[in-house]
Amino acid sequence: MTLRRLLFRGLVPLSVFAVLATLMVAHGISRASDAQTDEQVSEGTPAVVRDRAVPVTPKAEREPAPPRTSEDQAEEDDAPAAADTVVAQLPPTKVAKFSLLGVTWREGLVDADTAVEVRWRGDDGWSDWTELHVEPSNEGTPGTEPYWVGSADAAAVRVLSTSDAAPRGLELATIDPGKMPTSAALRTVAAVAQPTIISRAAWGASNSGSCDSPIYGSSLRGAVIHHTAGSNTEPADRSAAVVKATQAYHMNSRDWCDIAYNFLVDRYGQIFEGRRGGIDKVVRGAHSGNGSVNEQTTGISLMGTFTTAAPTTAMKSAVVRLTAWKLALHGVPAKGTYSLGGKTLNRIAGHRDVVSTACPGATVYSWLTSTSSTGLRTQVADTIAAGGSSTTLPTPTGLAVTGRTMTSVALDWNYVEGAERYHVKVSTSSTMSSPVFAKFDVSKGTVTGLKPGTRYYFSVVVVDPVKNVRLSSYTAAPHPTAETYPAATPENLAISSASTSSLSLNWDDLAGAEKYHVKVSTSSTMSSPIYGRFTASEGTVSGLKSGTKYYASVVAVDPVLGTRIGDYSQAPHPSATTEGGTTSTTTRNTVTVPSTRQFTVTGHGYGHGIGMSQHGAQGAAKAGEKFASILSTYYPGTALGTKTGNIRVLITKDTTASVMIRARSALTFRKGWDGTPVSLPSTIGGAAVTRWMIVPLSSDKTKSTLKYMTTGSWITYNKMVWTGEAQFEASAIRLILPGGSDVKYRGALRSASPTAGSSDRNTLNVLPIESYVRGVVAAEMPSSWHPEALKAQSVAARTYGVRSIVRSRYYDLCDTTSCQVYRGYAVETEATDAAIAATRSKILTYEGTPAFTQFSSSSGGYTAAGSQPYLKAVPDPHDDWSGNANHLWTKTVSASTIEKAHPSLGTLKSLTVTKRNGFGDWNGRVVSLDLVGSQKTITISGNTARTLLGLKSNWFRF
Structure with a gap:
């Protein structure tokens, strides 16, 4: 007898666990005891109830049940049969109204001898216990398929097993898709046998996931057919809500970057665009449980449960048309096989052909595999053979100019039903001769790279995004026209204030200018300048030397190309001197070795000082700064982006083969x-x-x-x-x-x-980036520190890891300070895990690529410049707080240490700092140092001196 049959064979005693459940809501975490509580769940966000207890062996007799109100009491019928053991459960808990649910767990496999069951309270009371199929996946969080319940406000979970399966961290996710868009624009692509597809925007897709840089397969090999599970009776106007809820479950509970499927089809034949990246492209999904298959197939999911119920005629017709269009688009036949990911699959295969699962259900699978003329593969083959003709769409109307700058013109026009791409033709002639073209996926856009002070004419046409052929006529004359602003030189540049390391400037706003570059130099001829980049007619140039006179000049710049528009402001250039400077009484650049043969060194900071100071981040967080502000201080010019994936860590402690x-x-x-x-x-x-x-x-x-x-x-x-x-x-x-x-x-x-x-052989730990960061942050920063400091460390560590991913070698980075410290599962803490979860997938980028987020323990009050434009020397006042013993330190050094390292010196007489970097106390970090001996003088770098003298940093004085 199978486990499913055992589930409803009569009543048996249930053990009662000590369950501490939490209900996670959109803006925080609140506690929910065994007595049900009411909590509000924000639109589209899953309510998660977590099992914090370790399941115990069921006792022979039932212990007293926790108190429950009559309103929230779940019925006790359909208890598991005696052969099954409840190995984990979540009690009936009342939550905000929801329409879809699923179950996930942190660890522990639910195997073939295990069933995950749920029940929910709908308008007609509590449902029967319903088994959710486990959805195999090679990425994200383990869990079940989502299940559409329509409308409910409470749920319970139990995991039954005849084996020793024991999932930990059980979570019930409930999804309320919320209100749907009032206008649902349909997307139609002109191609052979192209069906109508409801766009992501139309069903209210979230674009907040980390699929902003979709992964594309090199080619399409076939299609994999799925089902979503859940109700087969939802009305047509609720299908979009089902899709939206499925995406929320996949992203928020399964930890995928977007909805798993490429397309979804409802019982009425409506086709929905799934994963972001382009319906005509080979977008990698998360649907099959096999990475290679995900990357080179399209995942089509039928919405509903098809164990016994059959798909409707409308649904089957839509699946045939969609599959035929997609395969024909990429030149793939409907029949035949291919090998991929260790499997040999039919061109149109079921999910169960890839991994062990009931998906897409018995009735759909029977239709898919049928060799008759009505079977899916045969119908798709016949549809492809029949072909079709291209669609002709109406000419766009309403083309108008909405804005202009020195180098760009913004345009808008009326949306054309079915259009996916437009080309705008741009010319300096009213006859549209010698044009250039701009491409847009929506019915508006900005044409860039134009010449200042020039009149342009514009026309627009609808284009097939795949074949790149026109689907309509160009808009006819009279063509709208606009003249770009003329190039000009900014006027009235002035320096408003100066600090020890920066100058603040302002100038007259220039009509049509979107970006300015300011250069400052210690020379009136503006040689060897430092640059500041600004989008307003004012700004501060930092990274300057204290006590130094600087001259300034400004120019307008094309925001896209980065090229100058007009000229820099001319001499006489405004000038100002930064505050501070070097004095011999405070710097102490020279020390004569005393008779004791020992001398004292005073220093700032710990480590190389480049990028983020961990102690500085803690000081800033304690002062009220948020993690994004902290990061922008240490990595100026970077932006927050997102990235997911796997990383390969070399485990250096395993020295065996x-x-x-x-x-x-x-x-x-x-x-x-x-x-x-x-x-x-x-x-x-x-x-x-x-x-x-x-x-x-x-x-x-x-x-x-x-x-x-x-x-x-x-x-x-x-x-x-x-x-x-x-x-x-x-x-x-x-x-x-x-x-x-x-x-x-x-x-x-x-x-x-x-x-x-x-x-x-070497040992690698291959794991998701988010799991990797959990083993880094807790090793790199004390978990007791402020949450915002931990968040900043999480983003820096994640970015450092992502930047290290190099597929040309067999590992990405190591687990020591040579890379960044990684200690695995054992060091993880609740506080650091919370910071990582709060910044999930976030990285720092510079010009679209992951930044080099170096960090050190303490900057000493001023960071050091690094190898990248965003690794600048910047003031770090928050580094100086009572808990930072590394901000200012002293060290006693023996002359014999230096003499042993450099015997050619003879007897060490003195040490003299010959150059500093000019930033911060004592005129900054040591760049070079002379070791003066009785026989010779040796010059070494500040970094070499740090190692030789055993110092915490290269920022020191005598």
Whole structure:
């Protein structure tokens, strides 16, 4: 008898757990006890109830149930059969109205002997317990398929198992899709047999996920058919709400960057655009549970449950038209097979063909695999063979100029039903001769790169986004026209104030100018200048030397091309002197070695001082600054962006050629990153497996084998031998290090060769970037520090990791201070995890690419300039707070230390700082230093001096 049949066989005692549940809402976390509470959930945000307790073995008799009101009391019928054990549960909890629910968990696999069940309270009372199918995935958070319930205000969860499965961190996600857009524009692309597709904007898609840089497959190989699960009776005007709720569950609970599917089809034949990136492109989804298949197939999901119910005629017709259009668009036949991701699949396959799942349901799968003339594959093949003709669309109307600058003109025109792309023709002639073209995906846009002081004419046409052919006529004369503002030189530049390291300036606003560059120089000829970039007619140029006279000049700049428009303001240039300067009494650049042969060094900061100061971030957070402001101080010119994906970390503590782990349940082995996963058993021959190991063959170290241990000796598992990479996968794995200790890591532990054919192996931890950052932040910054400081560290650490991803080598970065410290699962804390979750996927970018977010313990009050434009020397007053022992320090140095390192000096007589960088106290960090000895003088750098003298930084004086 299957588990599903056991679920409704009669009443048995249930154990009562000590459950501490929390209800996470849009603006914070509030507690919900076993007695139900009412909480408000913001529109489109899942209400999450978390299981904080460890399940215990059920007792023979029922203990007293927690108090419940009659209104919120769930019925106690349909209890699990005696053969099943409740291994985790969440009590009936009242939440805000919702329409879709799902269940996720942090770790622990729900296997074939385990069922995840939910019940919900709708308008007609409590539903029966309903099993949710586990949705396999190779990314994000483990969980079930979403289930559409229509309207409900309370729910409960239980996990039943005949095995030892024990999911931890159980979460119930409830989604309220909220109000839908009142106007639903339809998207139609002109192509052979193209169906009408409801756009993301029309169904209210969220674009806040991290799919802002979609991953595209190199080619389309086929289509994978799915179902969403849930109601089959929703009215047509609620379908958009179902799609919106499904996206919210996938993004907020499954931790995917967007809705998993590329398209969704309802029972009325309405087709919805799914994942962002372009319906005509090969956009990687998260639908199949196999990374390679996700990247080179399109995922089409039928909305509903099809275990016994059949899809409607309208739904089937829409799926045929959509699949035929998509395959024909990319030259893919409807029939035949291909190999990808370790699988051989039909061109049109079901989800269950890729991984073990009931999706897309028995009735849909029967239609999909039917060889009759009404089968899906045959219908798609016939539709492709029939072909079609291109669509002709109306000529756009209402083209008008809405704005202009020195180098651009903004335009607007009326939306054309079915148009996906427009071309605007631009010419200096009313006959539109010698034109240039601008391309837009919406019915407005700004034409850039124009010449100042020039009259332009404009015309617009609808274009096929795939074939790049016109679908309408160009708008006819009289063409709208506009003259760009003439180039001019900014006037009345003045310096309004000066600090020790900056000048504040202003000038007259220039009509049509969108951006200005200010250059400052210590020379009146403006040689070797420093630049400031501004979008208003005022700004502050920082990074200057104290006590120094500077001259300034300004010019208007094209905001897109960065080229000058007009000339820089001419001499006489305004000038001002920055505050401060160097005095011999405070700097102490020279020390004569005394008779004691020891001398004292005083210094600022700890580390290289480039980028963010961790102590400075804490000081700023304590002063009330938010993480984004903190980051903009240390990395000026960068912007917040988003990024997700996996990262490969070299585990330096494992110095062996093997990857040895402690055995656990729900453990998977995989050859190659995209190979077929193999579930590893917990027992073999009746004996419990204690360890697993990937190890090179002794006879041929270019090959590897898989071994296990039960009673003390290693045994080869299933005669496995292969060449190349392999890895263990689980929610968390304990890696055994040389010496016998172990370290727990999330994700996969991989055995990787440094080079192809190498006999050497190194151990990598391959895991999602978000999981990686959890093992970094807690190792790099005290978890007791202010949440905003922890958030700043989270973004800096995540960005540093993302920038390090280089696919040309076998790993991305290491786990030591040579990269950034990473210590895995064991160091994670609630406080650092909360900061990471609050900044999920956020990174810093500069001109669209991840920034080099260097950071150090303490800047000492002024950061050091680095290798990038945004790694500037900037004041850091927040570094000086009572808890920072590194802001100002002293160190006693022995002359003998220097003499041993440089015996050619003879006897050390004195040390003299010969150059500083000019930023901050004592005129800044040491650039060069003379070691004066009885036999010779040696010049060394400030960084070398730091190492030689054992100092915390290169910012010091005697």
